[in-house]
Amino acid sequence: MATEKPPWWKTDFGPPKYDLFLPEVIKKNYGKWAYHEVIRPGVIKRVAESGDVVYTVRFGTPRLISIYTVRELCDIADKYCDGYLRWTSRHNVEFILTDESKIDDLIKEVEEKVGFPCGGTWDTPRGKYGLTNIIHTQGWVHCHTPAIDASGIVKAIMDELYEYFVDMKLPGLCRISLACCANMCGAVHASDISLVGIHRTPPLVDDDAVRRMCELPTTAASCPNAAIRVNAKKKTVEVDGEKCMYCGNCYTMCPGMPLFDPENDGAAILCGGKVSDARHPPELSKVVVPWVPNEPPRWPGIVEYIKKIFMAWANNAKKHERMIEFIERIGWERFFELAGLEFSWHLIDDFRVPPFMYASYRVGTQFRW
Amino acid sequence: MATEKPPWWKTDFGPPKYDLFLPEVIKKNYGKWAYHEVIRPGVIKRVAESGDVVYTVRFGTPRLISIYTVRELCDIADKYCDGYLRWTSRHNVEFILTDESKIDDLIKEVEEKVGFPCGGTWDTPRGKYGLTNIIHTQGWVHCHTPAIDASGIVKAIMDELYEYFVDMKLPGLCRISLACCANMCGAVHASDISLVGIHRTPPLVDDDAVRRMCELPTTAASCPNAAIRVNAKKKTVEVDGEKCMYCGNCYTMCPGMPLFDPENDGAAILCGGKVSDARHPPELSKVVVPWVPNEPPRWPGIVEYIKKIFMAWANNAKKHERMIEFIERIGWERFFELAGLEFSWHLIDDFRVPPFMYASYRVGTQFRW
Amino acid sequence: MSETPLLDQIPDGPWPSFVKEIRKTAELQEKAIKEGKEIKMPGCARAVLKQLERSYEDKKTHWKHGGIVSVVGYGGGVIGRYSDLGDELPEVHHFHTIRVNMPAGWFYSTKALRQLMDVWEKWGSGLLNMHGSTGDIILLGTRSEYLQPAFEDMMKMDPPFDIGGSGSDLRTPSCCMGPALCEFACFDTLDLCYDLTMEYQNELHRPMWPYKFKFKISGCPNDCVAAKARSDFAIIGTWKGDIQIDQEAVKEYAEWMDIEEEVVKLCPTGAISYDAEKKEIKIDNSNCVRCMHCINKMPKALKPGKERGATICIGAKAPCVEGAIIGWVAVPFIPADELKDRVKEIVEPLWDWWDDEGKFRERIGEFLWRMGMGKFLRVIGQEPDVRMIKHPRTNPFMYFEEKELRPSKVVEELKKRGIKFKSLEREEEEE
Amino acid sequence: MSETPLLDQIPDGPWPSFVKEIRKTAELQEKAIKEGKEIKMPGCARAVLKQLERSYEDKKTHWKHGGIVSVVGYGGGVIGRYSDLGDELPEVHHFHTIRVNMPAGWFYSTKALRQLMDVWEKWGSGLLNMHGSTGDIILLGTRSEYLQPAFEDMMKMDPPFDIGGSGSDLRTPSCCMGPALCEFACFDTLDLCYDLTMEYQNELHRPMWPYKFKFKISGCPNDCVAAKARSDFAIIGTWKGDIQIDQEAVKEYAEWMDIEEEVVKLCPTGAISYDAEKKEIKIDNSNCVRCMHCINKMPKALKPGKERGATICIGAKAPCVEGAIIGWVAVPFIPADELKDRVKEIVEPLWDWWDDEGKFRERIGEFLWRMGMGKFLRVIGQEPDVRMIKHPRTNPFMYFEEKELRPSKVVEELKKRGIKFKSLEREEEEE
């Protein structure tokens, strides 16, 4: 389709260069920040070597937002911040002020007009940590493979833990995240607490769809457990229900392999992952609750489990201790007790594919010169 | 062959019952020992709840011994120990005395008549540890698969480290072991320092022997790396030299797969394994020197490496620290430096079969009630 | 009665509600239509709510399996999505997303954002995610025929916004705010992120590999973009040399901080000591693993060492297919000023090799497991280093290359028989 | 010139020399022959030296690949061995070993040992290993035709010695000296070792499984027979309840021991505290992982808790074929007085299952990896316990049994289609 392109036509021009979007004070002090202090929940004072000071003011958002909300945020940024604002890596929005006296007004305006709460920061020097936003994914709002919703569960959990977002009263950093299926777009595999949507029944093969849309050998090969057999005669595939671990790989590859069962889909709950190298090297999250059913719209079962795990840590951890540090100190045995969780065979690893080098490769950046 | 059996004929009668072989004082205090003290290298004083006292006196042996030596040991046991003696789980022989005044004579007699040195004990309360005997295997004295000798190397190492056997001047327990091939009959996979014989060339298939003695599919199936292909036409097998890791599994299954190359066989050196749960849970040994050639009769290269590793630990470890505890404190980086070892790609795990559950299953017995 | 009784319960509670956002969009779009604005997807937001209500009733998704849609000249960046309630809810029958490549560090001018919102008010549902999990701006929901004009309007913006990654391509690289706001940054994360994004526009826009590939860039080991867990190729700021200490500032902290309990005792290697008398700390830098804890605790007093650079961790990914991976150390140190060049020198032969020999849907991490680190290091021209491992291997099943063998009769005979030995070299491509 | 110039260098140095032992055997056997003793393998020890010298020259073994030899009524216990220098050295053409089942704890009377030496002076090389790595007495080197009469002479001893294990059978169980000499023993290791050995004579003597199976028994977590690393089924003494403290004895140790540095600080869980004033220690037993360190340091003051028993660790083995394993916790606690019964109740269904479904040369550890712990626990009737793991699984790929599912249309439909669900039950054997 090599039609004539209009003069403004271009591709591969890339994102706008970041420096277009930096306020003057940042350009001036770029790379020359001296230190920071969290002066109240949500507000970080940053001092540059030059003596310049900025205040970043952080607000929680539901991530899924309206263009009209973005315009409201822009209005506020125009009013207080010379027309600049930023988002954080965890779905929060930040305003950068130079005038300390405007902080209260800004917060008031955002909270009242937009309804986003100020908070989500943590103050490591003083050992007072706030809870930040939940990284999450599309869920029933957009994706085709979810076993659970995303935004609705996040809302239910954050409503419950709200006080920890707007205040800094936790012993350490706690990252919560959610992914609606085992693809784990929320990267819940390394979070202090996380949820992942899981199916519990093998695909109910839709022979017709398989025939129309799928390459049989590719579909069979997509199964990590070799649970899929091509039935060449019937031009479809068959699933060995005893081998299937409901991972959904086959459905990703072939629309004829749906594995949705409203009664049996649900969430697994994990904990004890982390990413930073602070004190303890990065860790994968571990499954501590094999399954909780879907209970829209407020998911009371999930919220209760999350709260139990969260409070077991919040009430008993030492200053600066993240979930895994806490658990390693007291032992998984004690943790299951404290959090009121039940241990079952599901929690013992039996996935056939082993992260083998993993057992000995060094992760993270802790090493000596 | 159901021939008439003679009247004394029996099978499955099992080993002699242990209580036949216990001296009176042990029978009396069986299960009622109160505590022990190591009163000098090789001599452990054991006090029973009854107040009875015994002294176990330990001597190193070369393991491979003569029936005439056993008779000499029996003579001594008759003289000093009412006709009883025992061996330890590490090839040492122990005499159990009740009369403290006879210890010197006993030691003198064993050392002079039999030539076995007194020592090999460790005194944890005082934090003074002796080196004990090297667990080892058959080597060129008896086995068909060794890549190195066993007894000769053990002799060369123990000659070098002798002073640590007869004295207790090490910071912690150190177990050395040796196995002459990857079958690891010496169980070197969990020792503070160990050696394992390795081959470095793929099997040189002896087609004739394969035809005569081996089942082709079994031979092919024996290879963990699927490096063996059946050549049905030639009635033999072929090895993919790029996939072969010289493990010798195929030779164990089929005599037609020898993989001996005098120039390229040799030993890998491992360290940092342990078995006890004391302080640190059990650990597998790690390969720190990929290959040292065979240099009979005194293996100077091997001895030098062992000495370097041993001394890096002996000179720098804190009291009670075993090899792995020491290394984990200072880091593998520092350890390679201290021991003067070179790091190479061989030491990065690339074995295709992963101890997967292993990464998460708890080993050892450390857990809480 | 409400059409969405279940969703109606969601605005309850103090946390901002996505349902409220969707409703607001529906309402304001309707208002805008009344005001005469050109809006191509009227009623879409409201239909989203209805479909979602159905999902809440049925406890399952009502979106159908994928579908390939794109814009001219691009192979990725758009996720096709169709509703299985399309008959009932034609407004969401098509509901594709456009991934828009965000600016490095997620800094925006309101001017640029407003333009983008205008585009999406016109051509889309009026809903978006700020941001997607990879970092893109996710414009949620439009019809196939509006993809192209929406993108063309983005081209025309000042500055224009380009499309992000999807499919088996390079995914939109992301980075932490780094030097823009943070005193810990060990190199210019924004600059490197922008540079790599621009250099690899083709790889980003045209899926052609065995599977996806992600760069994420953090200015220090705190890793505020979770690169170590979420990117095939993580670039993590670090340093060599001594942590810089300002003892005066230590004294200030000492006024109210229990330095012994909270700093000294929490150093993972015991590298710090504190003289309570003098109120000074001392660091045994040879024993420091650069975990950041002490620096995080006393940002005014401590700074990373002066020789700045980055560690490359490779292979991170989610659990499908072979299990989740946190990236492992592949290159212990690259000086800051060599980063742009060295990263390219490393990643290009790596892609090339993976592209040639990787299996379909095999991520780099899984590919390297299969091929072995030895070969990987040879391919990228990196010496093996003890810093790459937690501990050396526990099995004796090592390979040896032919050049490492001693000459012998056996070797001669094997060669005569045509047996090939293990080699770490990449086979030359057949022309 | 000596016939063995290389071996001649071995007696150098202070450590006792195996070469000297072989020479001594050669000389004393010759003497015995002169004295008229009946010796069936004359010259054998000397030939061993010659062959070994050749190995030292050639840097390789001169023993040929195995060969099946045995004694009447037994399937294992003898390792066949032939020399490839048989023509030159006919004395070692055959050089089979007999594995003799040692007594539990390796305690001997001289009376018994002398009888055994007499047997081996007559029928064998006069050389032996005290002991083999599994624990047997290894009688080194005899001819095929002497195996039977040698064993028959062992039968006639008082007490008689039986043959140990080899091949795919139960291997000779071994145990630490335990209650015979050690204050730490948490149960009677010797008694359990003897009991199991006697109970499973058939399994020990007639190879019939997929591969070998080893029991090793240690009286406490110090594990003086390395059971955790070297046996498929390790029985390790342990306890519940409080460590017994004799504070008077603590005071004695305090005279010369730095209890704070060497005990308190080295406790892996920080469960101990020491009151330097009162010279007393306190243990938070709920936090103790029974590592033994404090008890090892102060044997006079501390004793294991009163509720004694054992932990079963399963699966340990050397690296061939699937990698080395240190056994993992399979049964956290069995009370001491139930050990004999419970071990049998666990091991018998396990063998049965492994025997049915294990692959050729698949050790129990590898078999359990393949089958999954869930099924294993069901087979042995053990509840899952958090004590079995270092940490819970890191992937969400869990199985669910049919009975764990909720009734649903999907489940109905799957069942209608004949799909079988995962199950932990062993399938009933077809008759």
Ligand code: SRM
């Ligand atoms: C704004 C943001 C970077 C960005 O480019 O967007 C950011 C900003 C800061 N991070 Fe971060 N981190 C940000 C995401 C992260 C993440 C990523 C994530 O959570 O997905 C991590 C890794 C989390 C993990 O390990 O699982 C992260 C781990 C840290 C740590 C390590 C703390 C620890 O104990 O593990 C520090 C150091 C500290 O504060 O002690 C840190 C420190 C900081 C500092 C203090 C850096 C500085 O000097 O300014 C910043 C403000 C902290 C505060 O809020 O009080 N930041 N930080 C991100 C804010 C997300 C949010 O809205 O909540």
Ligand code: SRM
């Ligand atoms: C005699 C023997 C048991 C037997 O039935 O034969 C034995 C005897 C004792 N062991 Fe042991 N151990 C014996 C092999 C072992 C083994 C097995 C091995 O090495 O293959 C181990 C496991 C080693 C490992 O972890 O790799 C072993 C790990 C220990 C430990 C743990 C020490 C540690 O720091 O890890 C102790 C506790 C202690 O002494 O601190 C211990 C303690 C003891 C005590 C103190 C027990 C007691 O109260 O009597 C005994 C005397 C110690 C001494 O020599 O001073 N025994 N001990 C074995 C002597 C072998 C030899 O001749 O050297």
Ligand code: SRM
């Ligand atoms: C939109 C987004 C989730 C979100 O709500 O933010 C997303 C959405 C999808 N991801 Fe993802 N992934 C998204 C970030 C991630 C991340 C996180 C990250 O990049 O940091 C991960 C984990 C990290 C990783 O790469 O491993 C992730 C791991 C996956 C996987 C599993 C890949 C694996 O190797 O295990 C799949 C499956 C696949 O590719 O077939 C997947 C597949 C998908 C698909 C395309 C569904 C599919 O099976 O084809 C989803 C489309 C949903 C939809 O309808 O909108 N997505 N996906 C994220 C991209 C937004 C953006 O560009 O900013």
Ligand code: SRM
């Ligand atoms: C004699 C002995 C070595 C010694 O010098 O002490 C020995 C000798 C042999 N072992 Fe072993 N093993 C001996 C204890 C061990 C141990 C240690 C233990 O039992 O504590 C192990 C490691 C623990 C384990 O079981 O994994 C051991 C792991 C092996 C293996 C690898 C098994 C595996 O699963 O990885 C093989 C290979 C095989 O079975 O095919 C093997 C095979 C062999 C064979 C039969 C050779 C073969 O390939 O068929 C050796 C005969 C040598 C010979 O000519 O005398 N031997 N073998 C030990 C038995 C003496 C005894 O009964 O007391």
Ligand code: SF4
């Ligand atoms: S986690 Fe799964 S269901 Fe959720 S957005 Fe990603 S691919 Fe879709």
Ligand code: SF4
């Ligand atoms: S859901 Fe996963 S395990 Fe089950 S058949 Fe599909 S790909 Fe295989």
Ligand code: SF4
């Ligand atoms: S380790 Fe290997 S060579 Fe040595 S005795 Fe065992 S099987 Fe034979």
Ligand code: SF4
């Ligand atoms: S030596 Fe091992 S890897 Fe090589 S062919 Fe034989 S079994 Fe396979």
Ligand code: SF4
């Ligand atoms: S990763 Fe480091 S440099 Fe980047 S924002 Fe976080 S703390 Fe600052």
Ligand code: SF4
């Ligand atoms: S950065 Fe971490 S490891 Fe280094 S001195 Fe500070 S706390 Fe210790």
Ligand code: SF4
């Ligand atoms: S294992 Fe325990 S009980 Fe047995 S000898 Fe060793 S220390 Fe004593």
Ligand code: SF4
């Ligand atoms: S046995 Fe070990 S864990 Fe328990 S209190 Fe003593 S030192 Fe601590």
